[in-house]
Amino acid sequence: MAILVDSSTKVIVQGITGREAVTFTKGMLDYGTRVVAGVTPGKEGRKIHGVPVYNCVESALKDHEANTSIVSVPPKFARDATFEAIDAGIELVNVFTERIPRADVVQMIEFARQKGVRIVGPNSLGMVSPGKVKLGPAGGPLSECNRAFTPGNVAVLSRSGGMLTETCSLLSVNGIGQSIAINIGGDPIVGSTFFDLLPLLEDDPETKAIVLFCEPGTFQEEETARFVKETSYSKMIVAFIAGSFVDTMPGMRFGHAAVIVHGDSGATRTKAKVMREAGIMVVDFHSQILAAVKKILNQN
């Protein structure tokens, strides 16, 4: 059963009474995800689409069993909410909140490491294990989600939430399904990078090919290339790097907070070069992902 989420996934939503959380909680329930409780301080006793709301994670976990949390609280409370989830024994924390200060993010990640907890995000729209489970707003409402995400053997990891849907839709329209689709988050520092997730995918029997949607900025792609090369990674990877025009505009920010290039640092040309050297199939146009994936699947 792919990675990170499976039939044992039971979810709490921290900040469930927020505008966006109310919407994506509905989307998750419709998809069949077991959302067992929500947490919003001061709102205990309410129900969101039938999901009971608690004042704190601990009291929610007294009444319900859960191993996964989605953090959808304002940025200034996100570190505390994440600590709370980790402390209460949650194993996977998917942080939806964007604009969390980096000083807080590194502490969230460090505490999670100490406790053996995985963080996906921040600034992540979640993940879809097609036909099984979905976390967060990824893919949108049920009917939309079912059109874009279909069960299969391609793992899609994306720095962009919207392009996660587009990439999976491109594959699905052409009859290629996905084992797992994850929006790792658009921030400079995230709990689960491409190179953090690749080892899990290598061991996943459902995954036969991997697609990475990359963006300018950070050293994530460079480090991923290094990892793939050094470990002689066994599965084939297709990568598309969006925003090569950003290379020519140093210091300008486009899109996500992480999308900024300084000289060679973070430039797409560097990323493409090192990824190709590592044996990753880097395509120039997004739609070429399809042909590359087909090629891999046919070889298998």
Add this chain to the structure above:
Amino acid sequence: MRLYEFESKKILSSHGIPVPRGRVAATPQEAGVFAQEVKGPVVLKAQVLATGRGKVGGVRFVQSPREVKKIASAMLQTQIGGYPVESLLIEEKIDIKQELYLGATYDEVKKTPLIISSSLGGVDLNEVSRQHPEKIHKSFFSSFMGLQPYKAWHLVQNLKLPGKLPWTAQAILLKLWQIFSQFDAVLVEINPLVLTRGDELVALDAHIEIEDDALFRQKERLKKFQIEEREDKARPPTQFEIEAARIDRADYRGVAGRVTEFDGDLGLLIGAGGGSLTTFDAILRHGGKPANYCEVGGNAPVSKIYKLAKLILSKPGVKGIAVITNVYSNSRVDFVARGLIKAMVELGIDPKSYPVLFRSAGAFEQEGYAILKKYGVRYYDRSTSMDEAARLAVQMIKKESQIGHTG
């Protein structure tokens, strides 16, 4: 938010890190007065938020106080990186024996804070890491513990300083970390930290960047240092960009903005973050000339999309518009369609004859396509890739140029 050198030095100095004696001057007279006080050679440094000012005359050494006014006056009339030089930092000239580097930032791979030291200062650190990687020393540490004295001590050993100076450098490093952590900085650099002929360590140049997303909890501290909040831009925003930002700010729901102006003829209403990057590249690779970059997503309401579409359609030189987004899951296709049509109708543009291409899919796509059909706009669904849509848009503009009719 990047701080000016004089602001950064004010912070350094308040934490006990030595900086050269200096003053901020907005007029040649002020610079002249300071030069008289110093009586020796001074350095004039343009206070701009652009990098590489040294290479374009933004740093001038002046031997005699008499020349200061003249040179200051000339510098105050220049522009660096598109920014007018509005003030100068005038400082006593320091006699340098050696230039070093100290910096604090975050490491995106290890996901921890990081302190960097180098015995090669005064040049771009990236340059040093390419040519003399062995001269760069890094120390990673727990974000909960912060920089501990022993770590700072280890790092300063690499600087090979004489006498008691390693202890001084250790103290400076610990203060630098304090500043980094107190101010929610993402970068604090002292480059160079110089060893003077008198064997003192002085921060000759400093660069602090505070994280925009942490400004909410830095207001008091910044006020104390009389530092105003501002938005960083690699160049001053254009009128077009200012107007687009105003539209986006006026409504908190979703994004219809983040516009960057270009001088092409194809207006772009694209989205969202990653989708905009993908589309913009595809347009360029197919030989198109975009008039703008933008992002539409996060379920922005019709009112906002319509205002942005109107702004783009009214931009001089725009011969057509391409609306290309990724398959939307949380934004509504019909909102984008409505926003576009409303803008065209209001501007008196006939959607049937004007060069317009629409490719979007996802939530409420049928409603969206129905509107477009009614107004005779060419539209494409998810079976046409974003790349193909970009190619068709470029082709559409090329045809338009050949006909020579401008809608």
